[in-house]
Amino acid sequence: MTKAKNVSIHIRADEDLAKEFKRVVEAQGYTQSLIMRELMKDYLSKNKQPDLLK
DSSP: OOOOOOOOOOOOOOHHHHHHHHHHHHHTTOOHHHHHHHHHHHHHHHHOOOOTTO
């Protein structure tokens, strides 16, 4: 089995929002990357359309 390739995603955010996000995430003992991955998975599970041709 091959390992999935990691990619980077860069986003723009208001400075205050980014600082507060980092502060809260780190206070909870997580990384920003972990939380963003979980947010992305949650979004996809709620919004991804099923592939009807599979």
